Amino acid sequence: MVHMHLTSIVIAIILFFVSASMQTGSKGQKVTHMILRVFYILILITGGMVFSTAMAGNMAMQYGIKLVGGLLVIGMMEMVLVSKEKGKSNGVLWTLLIVFLVFTIYMGFHLPLGLKFW
Numbered sequence: 001m002v003h004m005h006l007t008s009i010v011i012a013i014i015l016f017f018v019s020a021s022m023q024t025g026s027k028g029q030k031v032t033h034m035i036l037r038v039f040y041i042l043i044l045i046t047g048g049m050v051f052s053t054a055m056a057g058n059m060a061m062q063y064g065i066k067l068v069g070g071l072l073v074i075g076m077m078e079m080v081l082v083s084k085e086k087g088k089s090n091g092v093l094w095t096l097l098i099v100f101l102v103f104t105i106y107m108g109f110h111l112p113l114g115l116k117f118w
Contacts, residue, residue: 001053002113005046012039013101016077024085033081040074054113062111069104076100 015036022029047070054063076097083090 001046001049005043005050008039008042008046012036012043012077015039016081019081020084024087029085036077036081040078043070043074050113054111057112059111062107066104066107066111069100069107072100073097073104 015032019029019032019036022032047067051063051067054060057063076093080090080093080097083093
């Protein structure tokens with residue numbers, strides 16, 4: 001389940017940057033945004049399954065903090081795209097998105113179910 005979760009996250013991040021770089025209001029931007037929302041659902045479902053298996057361990061609170069970070073990342077991704085569609089300034093949202101994304105990725109690599117490169 002962890003691999004499906006990570007794959008969904010990577011695809012969602014790619015779709016987010018593709019959608020954010022497209023022209024506002026174009027048909028392609030709307031389609032990629034809708035596909036991205038489907039991947040949000042996949043991330044939430046697979047993340048919930050990973051979280052439920054991790055709750056049996058002794059690092060349950062750290063997984064809970066990572067869950068909150070992941071929810072904040074999804075929220076910021078959606079807020080950035082919606083504010084872009086409305087033509088509003090979104091510099092603060094981009095900053096918050098990057099901070100939450102770096103934190104969540106760090107927590108994902110730090111926790112035992114994350115990727116290990118050695």
